[in-house]
Structure formats: structure tokens, C-alpha cells
Amino acid sequence: MVLQGDNMAPTLTTQITRKMDQTIQPPLLMNAMVLEQSCSRLLHQRIPVPIPSPYQVLIKVAACAICRTDLHIIDGDLKQPKLPLVPGHQIVGEVISRGTLVTDIAVGQLVGVSWLGYTCGDCGYCRKGLENLCDHAQFTGYHLDGGYAEYAVADHRYCFPLPMEHGGSFGAPLLCAGLTGYRSYTMLPTEAKNIGIYGFGGAGHILIQVAINHGKSVCAFTRPGDHSAQEFARRYGAAWAGDSTAPAPFLLDAAIIFAPVGELVVKALQDTVKGGTIICGGIHMSDIPSLPYQLLWGERSIKSVANLTRKDGQALLALARELSFQTQTHPYPLHQANEALDHLRNGDINGVAVLIN
Ligand SMILES: [Zn+2]
Ligand SMILES: [Zn+2]
Known part of the structure; x- marks a missing residue:
């Protein structure tokens, strides 16, 4: 599997250092881009680093790709987001600590977090294998805080373990641009x-x-x-x-x-x-x-096509290992999220804008 960011500046490539099974103590505060109210610019804030619940992992965000859906949330096309909200649902980063009930993802593991943040597992749709239609679904960067930040928490059951070559900005576009495209294609x-x-x-x-x-x-x-x-x-x-x-x-x-x-x-x-x-x-x-x-x-x-299932994610990521994809990414530092969103809104970007920490 080879992923290439065509115009990725080498100096911005985020290096992920493995410290398998060694919990890293995060700082108390982090930089984040926050939506305080719909139809407004994101604010660069220092906010508390989230503490993982028993089912969550804490991720040191290396990269978070920007999706058109982020624009729809920020611009008020999608109603009733969590507010204040940290947007972003194409997160790649390293797990640095985990909740007490997480055993399947090790500290140090590179993971991806996508739009699907939680499903109930119990409604009629979930029981039919259509968790993408779950009546009680929660979506990353919409109902749950996402990855426009230095750290993020995510339910371990909705994290995709990634190989190390998906680190930095390269793998982030797969997590929604790739998955949405793939689910559409399979239809x-x-x-x-x-x-x-x-x-x-x-x-x-x-x-x-x-x-x-x-x-x-x-x-x-x-x-x-x-x-x-x-x-x-x-x-x-x-x-x-x-x-x-x-x-x-x-x-x-x-x-x-x-x-x-x-x-x-x-x-x-x-x-x-x-x-x-x-x-x-x-x-x-x-x-x-x-x-x-x-x-x-x-x-x-x-x-x-609505949302995605975890099976879609597993299928696309398996395909990504077989094929030699290229992704064209445009890196922006986290604090320039508004500029990146403007460029996407204006159609100035060919490929995917990615926020890099
Ligand atoms: Zn459900
Ligand atoms: Zn998306």
C-alpha cells in the first residue's frame, strides 16, 4: 500500500513515534478550532484535553482531513450540531491512552476515526446490518467532538486500526472521502x-x-x-x-x-x-x-447513500492495502482551518485539505 500526498511538504509530515502499551500523559489544555454557533467562523481556543470514558481511546491527532460535510455543519445546512463543537471526522492519530474497558486497541496504535461515531446496535436498522441508518446514531464532528484539535476521544468500537504508512496526512482522506465514495460505488x-x-x-x-x-x-x-x-x-x-x-x-x-x-x-x-x-x-x-x-x-x-457502516470502512481499507492509491492532499496548520474551509467552499482545492498538527 502506497499513499502519496502529491504536494505534501516534507517538513509538515507528522512523525508518529510508537510507544506501544505505554500510556502518555497528555497536557491539560489543547489547541482546537471550535464552532460556537452555526454560520460563524471557527474560533482558535485553548480547551481541556478530553478524558476518555471507559469505552473510548484518547488520540493524539496527527491529521484531520476536511470534508464538504464539515462545511454543511458550519454553514447551518445540517441542523442541530452539538455546540460548541470541534468539527472534523477524518482523523488519523496515535492512541495515547484508553478507557478501562478497551482491550482491543493498544496504546501506540495508529487509528482512523470516521463519521460514524456511535450506533445503538439495537434498533431495527442496526439489527438488519444497516447501522448507517441507525435511529440513534451519533456522528463525529457533528454530535461528537471531532479532530480539528490536537487531541480527540473516540469509541474504540468505531476506530479503524491503520498501518503506519497511513500516518500523517496520507490516510486521512480515506476516512470519509474514500469511504463515502466507496459506499456510493458499491451501490x-x-x-x-x-x-x-x-x-x-x-x-x-x-x-x-x-x-x-x-x-x-x-x-x-x-x-x-x-x-x-x-x-x-x-x-x-x-x-x-x-x-x-x-x-x-x-x-x-x-x-x-x-x-x-x-x-x-x-x-x-x-x-x-x-x-x-x-x-x-x-x-x-x-x-x-x-x-x-x-x-x-x-x-x-x-x-x-447515507453515512457508512464499519464494514464499508474495513472493505475500503482492505482494498487500500491491495491497490496503490494516491491521495492529493493540501496541508494546513490547525489554526488555518477557516482558510482551508474557505478554499474548499470556493472550489479552490483539487483533492483534500488536511489539517496537520
Ligand atoms: Zn441503531
Ligand atoms: Zn465526510
Whole structure:
């Protein structure tokens, strides 16, 4: 498994030193970027280092990738976040201490923490293996404090042990950009050959590597005129890349929409063959305009993907060990989280912004 951050400054690479089974005493206070209220800038604060509960581990955060969902939480599109909140749900770091009931993760282990922070295990969805739909789920960086900080706690049952080469910024984008993209991809019919990706960024550039490995052909649709993103998609192997307003160069078997733009559902239906599948891969999307039934007719289907299961995470991380992924990361120091969020909001980032400690 090789992960490369194309433009990762070596001086910012976080070195993780192993101290297996040796609990490290954390400081009392840490730096964190905190959301005090929705629709406001994050505040750089010194707050207490969290103390792990019996089921939690304390993680020294090495890197936390920024996801578009963070923007939706900060901008108020997703309602009722925990406040004040430390956002961030693509955390990579070293376990430095653990709760009294944690036995399966050693101190010194590198772990990843994703969006899925807790599920009840008891509701109808959990019992059917659909923990991503759990009625009582709690999500990292939304209901639970996340990784825009020097330290974070997480329930050990929702941590993914990572190999050391996933340290620093390299593995962080896998934990949501990778997982969301992968769950969306697994919703496609296996026989789908020509796939459209609408909104080619963090998720798209990881997913395309899986798709190409499976012999698929990918067309990438970007914001109109975003030649930089189109070039980025071609560099990652897109057979075609162009404006989202342009017709697909040929009819697609399936489409995955990552951009939070409802109009793209209509566009994707126009671009797909009869029997085609449209997957909406984002947690938030603007309203889908009304559309002529003729576009849906022909047994086309539209489906959303919600959250992820731990099985998705295990499958993607196992795949990551098989394939030689590359991730394009843009490192920012923790205190520049607002600038990184602005760059993502404005479409200035090809790849994934990652906060580095
Ligand atoms: Zn449940
Ligand atoms: Zn995410």
C-alpha cells in the first residue's frame, strides 16, 4: 500500500513515534478550532484535553482531513450540531491512552476515526446490518467532538486500526472521502461500465482509482469552466472531463453525484442509458427541480447513500492495502482551518485539505 500526498511538504509530515502499551500523559489544555454557533467562523481556543470514558481511546491527532460535510455543519445546512463543537471526522492519530474497558486497541496504535461515531446496535436498522441508518446514531464532528484539535476521544468500537504508512496526512482522506465514495460505488450495478462522477474532488479522486482498477471508464463533470479540476480528473485517469452543463460524450451506465447541487440529478438522468442508476453520494443537496417523468422512465433509478457502516470502512481499507492509491492532499496548520474551509467552499482545492498538527 502506497499513499502519496502529491504536494505534501516534507517538513509538515507528522512523525508518529510508537510507544506501544505505554500510556502518555497528555497536557491539560489543547489547541482546537471550535464552532460556537452555526454560520460563524471557527474560533482558535485553548480547551481541556478530553478524558476518555471507559469505552473510548484518547488520540493524539496527527491529521484531520476536511470534508464538504464539515462545511454543511458550519454553514447551518445540517441542523442541530452539538455546540460548541470541534468539527472534523477524518482523523488519523496515535492512541495515547484508553478507557478501562478497551482491550482491543493498544496504546501506540495508529487509528482512523470516521463519521460514524456511535450506533445503538439495537434498533431495527442496526439489527438488519444497516447501522448507517441507525435511529440513534451519533456522528463525529457533528454530535461528537471531532479532530480539528490536537487531541480527540473516540469509541474504540468505531476506530479503524491503520498501518503506519497511513500516518500523517496520507490516510486521512480515506476516512470519509474514500469511504463515502466507496459506499456510493458499491451501490452501482457491478456490470456498469461507463460511470459519470459529478463533482470531482476528494471522493472522486479516490473512487476513480477503484473504478479504473475494476476496468471501468469514468467521465468527470466539474463546475463549468473549472479547467483545473478537469485536468486533475484526467490526471487521475478520467476518460473524459468537462463542464457539468455539457452533455456526456456518450450515454453512461451509472452516475454518482458528489456535488451538493440538485440540478445535477436531472442532468445525470439525461446522461444515462435506460436502466441506469444515479447515486447521490452527499449528505446534503439543494432541492432537486421537478423533471419530466420521461427522464426517469426506462427503469432509471435514483438512490441516496447515507453515512457508512464499519464494514464499508474495513472493505475500503482492505482494498487500500491491495491497490496503490494516491491521495492529493493540501496541508494546513490547525489554526488555518477557516482558510482551508474557505478554499474548499470556493472550489479552490483539487483533492483534500488536511489539517496537520
Ligand atoms: Zn441503531
Ligand atoms: Zn465526510
